Amino acid sequence: MTPTEELSFQMWVSLDPSECRTRWFDHDDPTRNGDYEVLSDLQKIHPGEICQQPIAIEVQTVSGEPASNTSDAFLNYDATYGFACANADQGSRSCEDYRVRFTCPKEFCQVSDQCRTRWLNGDNPSEEGDVESILQLLKTFPGQVCRNPISIEAQTASGISAKHTGDTFLSYDVTFGFACINGRQKSKQCEDYQVILTCPSDFCQGCRTRWFDLDDPTRRGDYETLLRVQTLYPSQVCSQPVAVEAMTVSGVPAHQTGDVFQVYDAARGFACVNAEQPGGNRCQDYKVRFTCPLAFCSV
Incomplete structure (x- = not known):
């Protein structure tokens, strides 16, 4: 397992599927005043890995002995x-050398089954055409593109959906990506396109923020x-997320609600406008979570 895969796997660990536990944290050593594994310090050191208000804490020595089995006296031992x-x-x-693990509310561990990248524009139609292939996007935007997207959407750089431009496309699928060839167009010139990818949930699991419902x-x-x-x-979200997830506050992934979204990408976040919903319906109540570059979680 690579370091990146290990970080992705260890964002949280739960022995009981009904609980939401973090990994173990060992920030301090008892070499000076003692061993202090303070929640506020750990949240700063490991942003996105611990919920704001844990509901329980576990403590054990780094060798795995429960704290209650030692003869040490504890100054503090609570989830707050x-x-x-x-x-x-x-x-x-x-003191012994200790490590801690927190239990968080279940929603902290909720996982959408997919997430969306930002809009990606790796080419322009100045030569043969505009080719936004998955392979080339992986090279141009390292860490921001999944290798096995679930779906792809294309629009012009000005925001017009590809299906409304009148251009014909050599490719428009998740296997290759998107390609518009100038010579195949009546005008002999493709529009300048950008694409957004919907990725499997494992792409979103590297360095994630908490859920936000603002x-x-x-x-x-x-x-x-x-x-x-x-x-x-x-301090709780990076400046340039690589992916975004959205779900209702009750835990239904956004793409399963039937709502129409005005904005849903990693660069801008999420927006659902009531006036744009079919049948005069109102938007669901949503929350979002962002995936950040791994460096954001290692600060």
Whole structure:
């Protein structure tokens, strides 16, 4: 298993499928004042890996012995603060070296079955045409493109859907990607296209933020935009996410709701407008989560 795969796998671990547990964290050593595994410190060191308000904490030595089986006295041991063992409280000896794991609300571990990239524009039609192949996108946008997309959507750089341009396409599928050849067009010139990919959920599992629910669809719609998340929670989301997931607050993936989305990409976030829904329906209440470059989780 590569380091990247290991990080992706260890974002959370649960022995009980009904629970949502983080991996084990060992930030401190008892070499000085003691061993302090403080929740607020761990959240800063490992953004996105621990929920804001854990509901339980487990503590054990780095060798796997439950803290309750040791003879140490603990200064703090709760899900709100974290864990603290002070050497001064142990008499003539030092604390053991401890690690902690948190249990989070179930929604922190909810996984959508797919996520969407940002709009990608790796070519222009100045020569033979506009070719946005999966292979070339993987090279041009490393870390931002999945190898096995579920679906692909194309539009012009100005936002017009490919199906409304009048161009004919040599390829428009998830196996190759998208290709428009100038010589095949009546005008002998393709539009400049960009594509967005829908990827399997495993593409989203590297460095994910928590779920954000900043708006309700009671007025114009539900706007869970990246800019708004960055404004309200600047330290909890990266500046350039590589993927976004959206689901209703009850856990239904966005693509299964039947709603029409005005915005749904990693660069802008998510927006569902009530006036654009079929049958006069109102948007569902959504939450979003972003996948960031791995470097964001290692700061």
